[in-house]
Amino acid sequence: MDFDVIVVGSGMTGGWAAKELTEQGFKVLVLERGRRLEHAADYTDHLQPWELENRGKVPEDECAEHYAVQSTLYAFDSATKHYWVKDSEHPYSTPEDRPFMWYRGYHLGGRSIMWGRQSYRLSDIDFEANKRDGHGADWPIRYADLAPWYDRVERFIGVAGTREGMPQLPDGQFQRPLEVTAIEKDFQSKIARQFPGRRLFPARVAHLTEPTEEQLELGRGACQSRSVCARGCSFGAYFSSLSGTLPAAERTGNLTIVTDAIVERVIYDPTTRRAKSVQVIDANTKEKRTYEARVVFMCASAIATTQILLNSGSEAFPNGLANRSDQVGRNLMDHFGGLYAGFSTNHMDRYYHGRRPSGGYIPRYRNVTESGEGFVRGFGFQTMTMRSNWTNGVRQPGVGAELKEGLRQPGPWRVIMSGFGEMLPYSNNRVTLHASRRDQWGMPIVHIDCVHGENERKIKECMEKDALEMLGAAGYGGQTVPFGTSAPGDKIHEMGTARMGREPMTSVLNAHNHAHDIDNLYITDGASMASSGCQNPSLTYMALTARAAHHAGDRLRAGTL
Secondary structure (H helix, E strand, C coil), X not given: CCEEEXXXXXXXXXXXXXXXXXXXXXXXXXXXXXXXXXXXXXXXXXXXXXXXXXXXXXXXXXXXXXXXXXXXXXXXXCCCHHHCXXXXXXXXXXXXXXXXXXXCCCECCHHHCCCCCECCXXXXXXXXXXXXXXXXXXXXXXXXXXXXXXXXXXXHHCEECCXXXXXXXXXXCEECCCCCCHHHHHHHHHHHHHCCCCCCEECCECECCCCCHHHHHCCCCCCCCCCCHHHCCCCCCECCCCCCHHHHHHCCCCEEEECCEEEEEEEEECCCCEEEEEEEEECCCCXXXXXXXXXXXXXCCHHHHHHHHHCCCCCCCCCCCCCCCCCXXXXXXXXXXXXEEEEECCCCCCCCCCCCCCCEEECCCECCCECCCCCCCCEEEEEEEEECCHHHHHCCCCCHHHHHHHHCCCCCEEEEEEEEECCCCCCCCEEEEEEEEECCCCCEEEEEECCCCHHHHHHHHHHHHHHHHHHHHCCCCCEEECCCCXXXXXXXXXXXXXXXXXXXXXXXXXXXXXXXXCCCEEECCHHHCCCCCCCCCHHXXXXXXXXXHHHHHHHHHHCCC
């Protein structure tokens, strides 16, 4: 079969590339290295707590043998482990003293099934940062270039949120926000009163609260406030490529999906100076086959896309495809931060209905309304509040009827703040191919060498100080909570390894995510980011992809591709 476009990857960006290109009338092939996953049928969100294997726990020896990295994740348990790769089967390497946490899901839909759904726009403060402070390559676009594509993505995926009028966090196309709790209102008012320039408001999340006609036609319904999102959502209430973009692409009749197809390389034709085809390895039989198309979109996720590019070297590109700049694999970034908690006995007569799958957000204020304390860029906080439940009894002394009666009553309010700091693009934080180790399909494994720098250390110190200060000023106490690994990769926002830029010798992609070196190659996943901001990046990935897909579509129709 002849294809106009090959899309590598079926997750957050691959789904958007498929949707936008098929709706323009182009024949699209999506290649997914993992197995086919069926929306709803393969989810575990219907299971009750007592139906979970080992009550949700995964045996320690199984974690140690197969899930050494994946099992450190908050969303990993017996109900979700089938979404996460076995590290034993998909190895990568790091320097012994510099770990990197690479969390992966190899199946149709990718990590769009497991993402945290926080959806924030970058602003001109972010797009201008590299040029302003001299770290990294200047973005070749500004907020105005991406704003209409943010609009398009938000309307389709459905984002619950509020309009706040803050220049560092542009407003968007929002559905009704998820209701806040009494203690959030309390915290919100105390922050506003005591810390001018800092603001807490409902998180902006890709959960439907008022489904549109198109969303209903795709089989998506409103959020049921069950907060079992990590298992998949049979209601389609939160956005994923399985519930949204891939079904939209399939209804055009222009989509072909091939799963269990591990992309080994993109083959370059030196005569035409274009990407000619994509070579894949069958995950089950290990047989190789090749697909041809007029255009290739790389949407495999930042590190996976980089692996393919580096493995696609040729005489024309000895250091990897589209890598004359030597920037492919460099400038790896991820967000970072700590977890902070406080308790309150205010509003003990109040409770909440359901288990809301989101909390609040405090956007960046350092180097915006307040100066940075010896650092550039900044950080934000995601917040969550809840009342303690019967699990308090795990560490509570007592026996008999008095203990059991106490466990029937909710405990104090708990307020949690999770910091997300911006990591600078450092050229030595990079992804390369291991010199000798290969995976079970014969491909060189990825080697990741990434560390936090002095700027990140200063941000982390300020983040902790500010969080504890806000919790204390609100009367909640405050403590730092040991959680996660604190190693790069821990926030699952890896990006930057094939960055956009204005100059071909210092960047891989131009203003339309189109490779400087290869006329028909687009890269629109996290690899394309020139800086990270401190906001969750998936909304920006999707907007960049939609924009690039229309740029490619215009060129295909004009006959220039």
